[in-house]
Amino acid sequence: MLMFALMALMSSVLVYNSSKSVYAGDLNKLSWVTELKNVFIGSGDGEQTKDALEDEFIKFFPNFMWLLRDSTMSFEPTRDDDAGNDVLKDMDKGKNEGSLNQNFEKDVDVFIARCGALMKPKKAWPYVGNINGHQFTKMLEQYMSVFSETKSINVGAAVTCVITSLLQEVVEMTFKDYCNAMDSYAKASLPCDNYEIIEKHNRCMYTAMKTFKDNAKYVNDAESLEKYRNTLKEKMVQYSDGDLTGGYLDNILKENEKKSEEKKKKTSEQILAMKESEDKAIRDSVVADIDDQKEQLETDFQERSGATQIQMETLRSTHDALVTELKIVLDKMNEEKKKKQEELTRKQKELMQLS
Known part of the structure; x- marks a missing residue:
């Protein structure tokens, strides 16, 4: 029963397949459909009235189709089993000849077309529309979990699971x-x-x-x-x-706040680095100017020292020449003075002799 309930809950079309004529046993098996209400719990809190559960069950139950194989129904007066036997004979004859009865092929096409018209994407009724394969699996897992724990299927819990899965994904x-x-x-x-x-x-x-x-x-x-x-x-x-x-x-x-702080810190470091670079450039420029001036002063001093040395040599030469010339003059004056003294002495002697 639970497996039949699972098929009903997960299917868009439920096909009840029986062979040949309809017998009492086939009708008895259909009682499973009505008994599904006993294992079905709707999307509410489990306390719905019988009528409410039936209404909800009818809305949720898939499209139902009863397939009678290897039989035909005729509304013309015939003997009880003639029509069925004729069809079966025709189908068996067709199989032996490697072909199927044309009416049977048409009936198959009609059946497939009707199933196709009834088959629609599965819905987690009534709270969500068409579900995808992942959500379908979620709902199936929920039903299987219920099978292992209880004899009642809580459709509401399964639907909630699908809705939760869908909305979480979204x-x-x-x-x-x-x-x-x-x-x-x-x-x-x-x-x-x-x-x-x-x-x-x-x-x-x-x-x-x-x-x-x-x-x-x-x-x-x-x-x-x-x-x-x-x-x-x-x-x-x-x-x-x-x-x-x-x-x-x-x-x-x-x-953003962290990156702003990092940018401020980086900008401050860049400004500080630029300032230090500018200060260093100024210092280097001043030192270079001082070195240039020092070098220029040394050059000027050397040039001036060279000129002064030449002048000193010239003065020294001039001094030596003047000293030599003065010495000569003094020697001459001393010699003349000596001569005059000798002359004076001679004259005094002469005067003394005369007197």
């Missing part, structure tokens, strides 16, 4: 797109003014919420939608008493 996908957009902006623009980051966040958040709405439009469970919409918002931004306290925006702003 939130993660949307949040990832938001993060990629913000990360690209941060990589290209940080550091910058905080208001620019907030403006970018507002644009990305608007896009994210629109994406969430588009991807979750098949979910008509307002409570779950609001819960996961708020979850997405909290992933992007969180406020407490009007102050930003968390979320991805807070992380970006903190990163």
